Amino acid sequence: EKKPKLYILSDFHPEAVKYAQSLFDCVLYGDPKGEAWRTQATAILIKDYYITDQDLKAAPQLRVIGKQGVGLEKVDVDACKKRGVQVCNTPGINAGAVAEMTLCLAFSVARAVPELVLRQRVDGETIRKETIHGALLTGKTVGIIGMGNIGQAVARMFAGGLQTPIIAYDPYFPKELGPWEHIQHRRVHKLDELLESSDIVTVHVPLTPSTQDMISYPQLQKMKQTAILLNTARGGIVNEDDLIQALEEKLIYGAGFDCHVQEPPTKQKYERLWSCPGFVGTPHIAAATDETQIATINAATDGVFKFLKG
Ligand code: NAD
Numbered sequence: 001e002k003k004p005k006l007y008i009l010s011d012f013h014p015e016a017v018k019y020a021q022s023l024f025d026c027v028l029y030g031d032p033k034g035e036a037w038r039t040q041a042t043a044i045l046i047k048d049y050y051i052t053d054q055d056l057k058a059a060p061q062l063r064v065i066g067k068q069g070v071g072l073e074k075v076d077v078d079a080c081k082k083r084g085v086q087v088c089n090t091p092g093i094n095a096g097a098v099a100e101m102t103l104c105l106a107f108s109v110a111r112a113v114p115e116l117v118l119r120q121r122v123d124g125e126t127i128r129k130e131t132i133h134g135a136l137l138t139g140k141t142v143g144i145i146g147m148g149n150i151g152q153a154v155a156r157m158f159a160g161g162l163q164t165p166i167i168a169y170d171p172y173f174p175k176e177l178g179p180w181e182h183i184q185h186r187r188v189h190k191l192d193e194l195l196e197s198s199d200i201v202t203v204h205v206p207l208t209p210s211t212q213d214m215i216s217y218p219q220l221q222k223m224k225q226t227a228i229l230l231n232t233a234r235g236g237i238v239n240e241d242d243l244i245q246a247l248e249e250k251l252i253y254g255a256g257f258d259c260h261v262q263e264p265p266t267k268q269k270y271e272r273l274w275s276c277p278g279f280v281g282t283p284h285i286a287a288a289t290d291e292t293q294i295a296t297i298n299a300a301t302d303g304v305f306k307f308l309k310g
Helices: 014-023 036-040 053-057 077-082 095-111 113-121 149-162 191-197 217-222 240-248 267-274 290-309
Strands: 005-008 025-028 043-046 064-067 086-088 142-145 166-169 185-187 200-203 228-231 254-257 279-281
Touching: 005 014, 005 036, 014 025, 014 290, 043 290, 053 077, 064 290, 077 086, 086 290, 095 113, 095 149, 095 200, 095 228, 095 254, 095 279, 095 290, 142 149, 142 191, 149 166, 149 200, 166 191, 191 217, 217 240, 240 254, 240 267, 267 279
Parallel strands: 005 025, 005 043, 043 064, 064 086, 142 166, 142 200, 166 185, 200 228, 228 254, 254 279
Antiparallel strands: none
């Protein structure tokens, strides 16, 4: 039987490409900026790629989009629905990797690891422990905004590993609790309550018009002066200018961010944020473990295959 054709429009892990090739006749990195795939493709595989209504209009044969990862803010999902194009993203599969990175950023901020590495390795400084400050995370209260796959994985890791009580804020959070229900936690219905009571505040909501700038200066003001803010969700959920102001004024202890409004983030744009006391930033790599990359691309590939065969 002839394999269906799949246009792979992003640069994916070779092992995942090999898997896609076992199911599909693949056109690799099919001219992502050009028009070639539009006129021909019934199925495409993407990661960080904009799909607008215009794109769909120009691709009349397109039936299904495999999207590696969770966030769909770059894909016009309503237009896809309108035009009968199926979107297969891969929720849940990257939750472990993103949750691990969230804890990694928490530790990095609390113990100033990146700064100490730079001072030691780049500046050749001899650092004595008596001269540095660090914050303990064990037993601290963790406030989680957005209790989806990643928020729940973060809850399990913090509570399971560090015995942290959890405060959860998510207006759409299902009444049925997940496998973490034995964890000490309470739900709040007001964001302010979470902000005021948490030692670590961590954001795991999608970027939407209602979550844009959800944490701005007034929210940062509500946080404890000793608190750490984490964002491994999306740039723009926390207002960057307000965060700079808060860090410079030492309104909070520090912040660990995997996401920026401008991506990839450049030194030119982010010099000031990156120099803020207590800030640790990484370039959107929370899901970038080999295992997770392969698993998410394969899941998107499977989604496309099932759709075409089913
Ligand atoms: P999910 O859909 O399982 O969970 C999102 C949760 O947010 C849902 O429970 C939803 O009810 C809640 N929510 C929505 N709006 C809210 C609001 N205004 N206030 C509070 N809660 C709200 O998604 P997920 O898999 O947990 O992923 C969360 C986000 O993480 C994704 O949307 C994506 O943007 C981001 N992400 C980032 C990376 C990375 O590499 N840094 C990787 C994967 C996902």
